[in-house]
Amino acid sequence: MKPMIQTKTWMILFAALLALLIAAALLVSHRGTGKIANVYQDGVCIRSIDLSAVTEAYSFTVTDGKGHENLIEVAPGQIRVAEANCPDHVCVHTGWISDGLRPIVCLPARLSIQLEDTAQSETEGLDAVIG
Amino acid sequence: MKVKRLIRMALCTAIALTIFMIEARIPALAPIPGMKLGLANIVTVWALFTLGPVDAAMILISRILLGSLFSGSMMSLLYSLSGGVLCFLLSLLLRRLVTEKQIWVVSILGAMAHNVGQLLAATAVMESWTVWYYAPVLMISGTLTGAFTGTAAQVLYLRLKKLRAIGREKP
Ligand SMILES: [Zn+2]
DSSP: OOOSSOHHHHHHHHHHHHHHHHHHHHHHHTOOOOOEEEEEETTEEEEEEEGGGOOSOEEEEEEOSSSOEEEEEEETTEEEEEEEOSSSOHHHHHOOBOSSSOOEEETTTTEEEEEESSOOSSOOTTTTOOO | OHHHHHHHHHHHHHHHHHHHHHHHHSOOSSOOTTOOOOTTHHHHHHHHHHTOHHHHHHHHHHHHHHHHHHHTOHHHHHHHHHHHHHHHHHHHHHTTTSOTTOHHHHHHHHHHHHHHHHHHHHHHHHTSSGGGGGHHHHHHHHHHHHHHHHHHHHHHHHHHHHHTOSOOOOO
16 A cells, blocks of 8 residues: 555654754743742632742642642742642642743642742732641 | 444453553653653554544543543543543544554654643643643653554554454454
8 A cells, every 4th residue: 555645754744843842842941030930720820929039938738629739838039839639749740940931730730830020919928828 | 243342342441441540650750741651542543443433432432531530530531531532533534644554653643632632621721821831842752652652553453453353344
């Protein structure tokens, strides 16, 4: 059977696609200057923390009412999810983020933490420490 | 013949589900939301080429439903369903475009469609495009794992075909 598209053509196509994707991955990992950590749940920013103003480490827990809990730890200049009860623990393994565009994402808890230039929530870091 | 078909589909679902559950126990190589090996897709791709679209779709849906039930997360059902359906639809379109020695192509593009489907579901659920930051690296891993599972499915298809052990009955 004669192929409609040669195997060689497919290979060139995938090689080009890979090169393009690697370029895109490098491009997104080298930008971002935001120092305000915005914590989003279901697309709503529930908390904004100016990481450059943090002098002492503290932590708080975010719950979603469906059994998911994420313990968020804030330290001078950086933020992470320290503990979570999601099945994959991707959010915990992402570790500390302090610069760049890389967000912390917890798919099961529909939670994300992003470093941005502006605060998206009224709730500032220190005044409403929950946990 | 109807019973034979049913048993065959049940058997394939059981195999796919076993692979799926074992894979879920393997710790992720990198903390990338949605990244996985997708080994269970070997069964889906093989079934698509050997048993046809209807049987393959039933095996896939059964595996996703049961897999989410066993892992106990409604969220994971949504993500794997949207990824799985998009992957299957693209594979269905590509099926007629490739020869039996190009089955790996279907798997690579299917893996990418799976990633897009999952990202779209995550975008809808989280109401934010944040997750797309991980799109390039997800697609890179999808290309590599897709090539691996696709090659496995292709070898399986060609060898089992030679054996004439399993296949669609001639009327
Ligand atoms: Zn998580």
